[in-house]
Amino acid sequence: MNVVVDDELWSAVGDPIRRRMLDLLLADGGGTATRLSERLPVTRQAVAKHLGVLDRVGLVHARPSGRERLYEVDEAQLARAIAQLSSVGAAWDARLHRIKTIAEAIQRGRES
Numbered sequence: 001m002n003v004v005v006d007d008e009l010w011s012a013v014g015d016p017i018r019r020r021m022l023d024l025l026l027a028d029g030g031g032t033a034t035r036l037s038e039r040l041p042v043t044r045q046a047v048a049k050h051l052g053v054l055d056r057v058g059l060v061h062a063r064p065s066g067r068e069r070l071y072e073v074d075e076a077q078l079a080r081a082i083a084q085l086s087s088v089g090a091a092w093d094a095r096l097h098r099i100k101t102i103a104e105a106i107q108r109g110r111e112s
Contacts, residue, residue, distance in 0.1 A: 006057075006080075006081075006084065008056070008057050009057045009058075009059070009080070009081055009084070010081075010084070012053050012054055012056075012057040012059060013059070013081055015050070015053075017040060017042060017046075017050055018050050018053065018054055020040060021036055021040065021047070022054070022059065022078070024036060024039060024040075025060065025071060025072065025073045026073050029072070030070050030071060030072040030073075031070070031071060032065060032068040032069065032071070033047045033048045033051055033068065033071075034068060036051075036071075051071055054071075055071075057077070058074055058077040059073060059077050059078060060072060060073055060074060061074055
């Protein structure tokens, strides 16, 4: 099983703060860096940098909202990330099953 992985996308969602940001944006239907910083243990500037990473990989998109930018999750890109995660999970399940089969065969050989 050959899985194509988008390293930039995985790097972006690999950070726990960015995953929490995605959760908050999905739950709230969007948000600004200021609103997110009020709910996260990082500064507004750090939130803005994290949003920049998520924007570069297409997981969020921004539009002007007064003096700030309103960020919303790109559900198609999020679905792509979820599909990759599922695919990688299935590939590792298959690998682990093969390892288990080999280990069981070795064990049976030792018992004979």
